[in-house]
Amino acid sequence: MKNISTENYLSEIYKLEQSKIKVKTNIIAKKLDISNAAVTDMLKKLSSNGLILYERYKNIQLTKKGKDYAAVIVRRHRIWEIFLNQIVGLPWDKVHDEAHRLEHSSSDELIDRIEEMLNYPEFDPHGDPIPAKDGSIPKLKESTNLSKVKIGEWGKVIRVNDYDNEFLNYLSRIGLKLGKKITVKDKLNFDNSLLIKIGDKQINISGKLASNIFIDLN
């Protein structure tokens, strides 16, 4: 185990790489809510520790070593999330923050034991894949951003972004969970909002909200 700060940088970079987003100083600073200068400082350290490839002003990449380490942290995080949700009974919008703290404080033995208890899950409560011990990642089903779904089409919720608790809490309140069937009834160009059907309710949601929800179409 290294320090918490290193672990946070690595897992942010890892998640950005997984999302095919170019990793730059700026975006790391925003994700971690610290100054760009602090990020530059730290990138040099991570680089000299062989965890990332870094050249001034260029994009950042994890090395094999950095990626392996990051996968361990992301794995811990997502296993904790399921555990907290399923075994402890914490709601959707609480598990992320709690897991974010716990991920830095748990031994591999504990994580493995919890994983076993959960019967080796592949996806966390938000639909994100859980890296295996060897760093391999369960394949995500193809999904469509809800904001791109056309009027009349329907599908099941397969993943939601997990970075905003207010968003997650709102989803819970409107009954939107993983696996729920959603039909797009109408789309308003005026404000990019969507009229969707969940269960027997029809709800209007903003385009921004929709863009954080991913659907398995058909």
Next chain:
Amino acid sequence: MKNISTENYLSEIYKLEQSKIKVKTNIIAKKLDISNAAVTDMLKKLSSNGLILYERYKNIQLTKKGKDYAAVIVRRHRIWEIFLNQIVGLPWDKVHDEAHRLEHSSSDELIDRIEEMLNYPEFDPHGDPIPAKDGSIPKLKESTNLSKVKIGEWGKVIRVNDYDNEFLNYLSRIGLKLGKKITVKDKLNFDNSLLIKIGDKQINISGKLASNIFIDLN
């Protein structure tokens, strides 16, 4: 939540006060495995934060504020220990270190939820009492140090010291658990060792080992 270091100082001081041991720089340094100079430094900070009463060269005492905070940390630690032992199935000698990390990374909501799952336990897997949310402490049954038990007397294991994993692991291996009946068969002045009966086995244990085990006599 303050920082981890502060929490570690406070819970060590708290545990020393509970054991009626005078709290001095030296003993804190030993418990936390850091230099005396570092402890002096930190004591000044804790004092200026109103968490302890501190005068140069004098004994240290928690203030009300410090004691309340320490009780929260000790509570978190001991609740995690039971959870890890009973729910997750970690062995006796693993729960302390794991709980020691987790105690700094868990919200009150999580601890309360776990406490509820465990049905409001009063003692942790080593027999130590769990401070309640209001800081009150379940009363310990009167106990006798095993090294003080006379030949022929017997009783049940009610508490063991939890600071050495090798010790705890050894207890597990000889089948010594909380609640087990122990009879003192013989004591050797030569090396202060004891011959004890546990279950149907007779074992010789050192005086030092015995002094870390506490018995409910009769």
Next chain:
DNA sequence: ATTAAAATTTAAGTATCCTTAAATTTATAT
């Protein structure tokens, strides 16, 4: 009561990770 040993504090310095402000480099718009 005096002295030696032990405990404690002070002093000076280090590593980590952050800050703001200024300087530099890169990207974008026309």
Next chain:
DNA sequence: ATATAAATTTAAGGATACTTAAATTTTAAT
């Protein structure tokens, strides 16, 4: 192509929590 905006880095500095070495105070032994 060049000006301007945006991104990034450098520089200087701060808080935290350590370290070792030296100085001081307390404790314990005789």
